Amino acid sequence: MKNETKIVHAEDTTQRLLQLAGSWEVEMPEEKFFINLPVVVGESLRAKPASWWRKGWIYWGALSGAMAAVMLLFAWQLGAGIKADSRLVKAASEWGLDDYGWERVDEVLSQAGQSTELSASLKDYNSAILLEYSISDQDDYQAATQDLSDEEWQDVLEQISAKERTI
Amino acid sequence: MIDQTDKNIPPEPQTYDLKEVITSNSQAIYRLCYRLTGNVEDAKDLTQEVFIRAYKGLDNFRGQSEIKTWLYRIAINLGSSWRKKEVFSSISLDEIPEPAAPDWQDSDKVRAVKKAVGQLPYKQKMVFVMRQYEGFKHEEIAKITGRTEGSVKANYHQAVEKLKISLKDLI
CATH class of the missing domain: 1.10.10.10 (Winged helix-like DNA-binding domain superfamily/Winged helix DNA-binding domain)
Known part of the structure; x- marks a missing residue:
């Protein structure tokens, strides 16, 4: 009886929460944003200006550059003996620099952390991911790496090698 | 009876008109971006970026899912990058940016x-x-x-x- 009351109370609270959440309406931009969007996108594609993502790098380029360097250091620390894991960490550093998205970087680094000895810095980084992003469903990041074709891996590794030569 | 051989036939390559894709999906994508970012300006930037990425990847889109589903996927991935940008920009997560338009009062x-x-x-x-x-x-x-x-x-x-x-x- 007590349990039933508890369940009913929890359901009521959920309903009230969802009702409250529903009060948040989308603030739409001015209509011309949608009208002009095809033109703006077309112009962006032709002119290839810095995207918001790349603009972001200008502001926190120093930090991200340092992160990339740290990640490359991880790769070095892991050593050539652990080829697969080294490859993962290297790929992650590239993903952070390119268009793959930070979530994938987290995913790959977390996966690398499960199978090999990591530096203290990477352990800290992974702990932060776990705390903040609650990566508990491991199938996600395993799937992320499985999705990459051999050609993509090759491409990533070639780009990293080119970057390493310039550092 | 289901024809099993159909499963092995790759989908026909389709051609998409960028303008049509944007016109049909921009409001839905904007809504998602707004909820993910919490403010108009970032949602607009993100929406624009979604379609730029989509156009660049259109040749690789095999039509195995609806184009809308694919656009949502791009938005979600970009939203993740946006979140990272916020974190690395040291913007306090307690401070969700207020809408720029003064006539909108939450x-x-x-x-x-x-x-x-x-x-x-x-x-x-x-x-x-x-x-x-x-x-x-x-x-x-x-x-x-x-x-x-x-x-x-x-x-x-x-x-x-x-x-x-x-x-x-x-x-």
């Missing part, structure tokens, strides 16, 4: 909801937004995000529980 309740949703870990926020505001089922979210239905359900449950705590004074 009530205290709405501000609290925005703040609470904005503070959710990205995966939980994304799942909650897609389920609560975009009306997707768990199964559909799993398909869009390439994850298992179980992990989507878990994230949704975690999001709801966290929001109950954050908004306990209002519910």
Whole structure:
């Protein structure tokens, strides 16, 4: 009886929460944003200006550059003996620099952390991911790496090698 | 009777008109981006970037899913990068940017909801937004995000529980 009351109370609270959440309406931009969007996108594609993502790098380029360097250091620390894991960490550093998205970087680094000895810095980084992003469903990041074709891996590794030569 | 051989036939390559793709999907993508970022300016930038990425990848889109599903996937991935940018820019997560337009006044309740949703870990926020505001089922979210239905359900449950705590004074 007590349990039933508890369940009913929890359901009521959920309903009230969802009702409250529903009060948040989308603030739409001015209509011309949608009208002009095809033109703006077309112009962006032709002119290839810095995207918001790349603009972001200008502001926190120093930090991200340092992160990339740290990640490359991880790769070095892991050593050539652990080829697969080294490859993962290297790929992650590239993903952070390119268009793959930070979530994938987290995913790959977390996966690398499960199978090999990591530096203290990477352990800290992974702990932060776990705390903040609650990566508990491991199938996600395993799937992320499985999705990459051999050609993509090759491409990533070639780009990293080119970057390493310039550092 | 299902013709098994159909499963092995690759989908016909389709051609897409960028303008048509944008016109048909821009408002839905904007809505998702707004919920993920919590402010108009970032949502506009993100929406624009979604279509730029989509155009660049259009040749690789094999038509195995609806184009809208694919656009949602791009938006979700970009939203994750946006979140990272926010974190690395050292912007306090307590400070969800206020709308730029002065004529838009959120009530205290709405501000609290925005703040609470904005503070959710990205995966939980994304799942909650897609389920609560975009009306997707768990199964559909799993398909869009390439994850298992179980992990989507878990994230949704975690999001709801966290929001109950954050908004306990209002519910």
